[in-house]
Amino acid sequence: MEFFIDTADVNEIAELVETGLVDGVTTNPSLMAKTGQSYQDTLAAICDLVDGPVSAEVTALEPEAMLQEGRHLSKIAENIVVKVPLTWNGLRACKMLRDEAIQVNVTLCFSASQALLAAKAGATYISPFVGRLDDLGQNGMELIRVISEIYGQYKHSLQTKILVASVRSPLHVVEAARLGAQVVTVPAKVLKQMAQHPLTDKGLEAFLKDWAKTGQSIL
Ligand code: G3P
Numbered sequence: 272m273e274f275f276i277d278t279a280d281v282n283e284i285a286e287l288v289e290t291g292l293v294d295g296v297t298t299n300p301s302l303m304a305k306t307g308q309s310y311q312d313t314l315a316a317i318c319d320l321v322d323g324p325v326s327a328e329v330t331a332l333e334p335e336a337m338l339q340e341g342r343h344l345s346k347i348a349e350n351i352v353v354k355v356p357l358t359w360n361g362l363r364a365c366k367m368l369r370d371e372a373i374q375v376n377v378t379l380c381f382s383a384s385q386a387l388l389a390a391k392a393g394a395t396y397i398s399p400f401v402g403r404l405d406d407l408g409q410n411g412m413e414l415i416r417v418i419s420e421i422y423g424q425y426k427h428s429l430q431t432k433i434l435v436a437s438v439r440s441p442l443h444v445v446e447a448a449r450l451g452a453q454v455v456t457v458p459a460k461v462l463k464q465m466a467q468h469p470l471t472d473k474g475l476e477a478f479l480k481d482w483a484k485t486g487q488s489i490l
Contacts, residue, residue: 272447272448272452272453272454272455273294273295273323273453273454273455274292274293274294274295274454274455274456274457274462275293275294275295275296275297275323275324275326275434275454275455275456275457276293276295276296276297276456276457276458276459276462277296277297277302277436277438277456277457277458278296278298278302278458278459279296279298279302279303279305279306279313279317280302280305280306280459281306281308281313281316281317281320283459284296284317284320284321285320286459287459287462288320288321292462293321293323294323294324294454295321295323295324295325295326295350295454295456296317296321296323296324296325296326297325297326297354297376297398297434297436297456298313298314298317298325298326298327298328298354299326299328299354299378300328300330310327311347314327314344314347314348314351315347315348318347318348318349318350318351319348321350322350323350324350324351324352324374324376324396325348325350325351325352326351326352326353326354326376326378326396327344327347327351327352327353327354328353328354328355328356328378329341329344329353329354329355329364332358332360333360334360334363334364334367337355337360337361337364337368338364338367338368340353341353341355341364341368341373341375342368342371342373345368345373345374351374352374352375352376352395352396353368353373353374353375353376354375354376354377354378354398355368355375355376355377355378356377356378356379357377357378357379357380357381357385357388357389361377362377362388362389362392363392365377365389365392365393365394366392366393369392369393369394369395370393374395374396375393375394375395375396376394376395376396376397376398376434377389377392377394377396377397377398378398378400378436379398379400380397380398380399380400381399381400381403381404381414382414383414383417383418383421386399386414386418386421386422386431386433387421389431390422390425390429390431393430393431394431395430395431395432396431396432396433396434396454397418397431397432397433397434398434398435398436398456399411399414399415399418399433399435399436400436400437401414401415401435401436401437401438401439401443401447402437402438402439402443403437404437405439411437411443412443412446412447412450415433415435415446415447415450415452416450418433419433419450419451419452423451432453432454433452433453433454434452434453434454434455434456435447435452435454435455435456436456438455438456438457438458438461439461440461440464441461441464441465443455443461444457444461444465
């Protein structure tokens with residue numbers, strides 16, 4: 272399973288890349304706006320830090336304009352993946368961008384039928400938003416299960432990877448992995464939470480207490 276970081280914060284990305292746990296980055300207009308920095312410069316800086324795919328979203332709504340923006344974004348760096356929304360026009364733009372061999376992440380997916388269309392349009396990634404479905408009292412992970420089942424039926428003809436987005440907790444990540452999702456994009460906070468367990472802290476405290484009693488040091 273690949274781990275992408277869901278942020279546009281260059282410092283945060285730089286810190287996490289050092290761990291070797293980061294396979295890519297996803298951004299969106301809201302995350303970009305939060306940085307207060309230039310869109311182009313921020314994307315270029317992120318692509319310098321990360322070897323893997325970096326998703327950059329278009330903001331146009333018409334297919335031709337999305338295509339123009341997508342072409343422009345894809346020139347920032349080789350690892351840019353153009354993100355388009357899962358609208359009818361977004362699907363048309365996806366097809367056009369894929370025809371030019373530009374990688375596409377189709378985002379804002381909330382249903383299996385949308386995911387099916389994105390795959391047919393040649394999406395490199397489909398981004399179902401699990402947390403936002405949970406927020407509505409629906410079951411985000413159930414959508415991942417259904418998409419995974421559908422894509423699995425056509426695994427020889429559909430190449431689209433499931434990129435689980437809007438992840439709010441380590442449990443979302445674990446469930447996504449159990450369902451075989453190829454990618455999960457997580458906020459830095461969730462990635463760090465994944466390493467935490469109170470019994471680990473308690474165990475370590477006891478080990479160090481006992482170790483101190485020996486009066487020894489390893490070095
Ligand atoms: O990158 C898109 C997605 O991960 C957004 O997450 O928490 O704003 O629903 P969230």
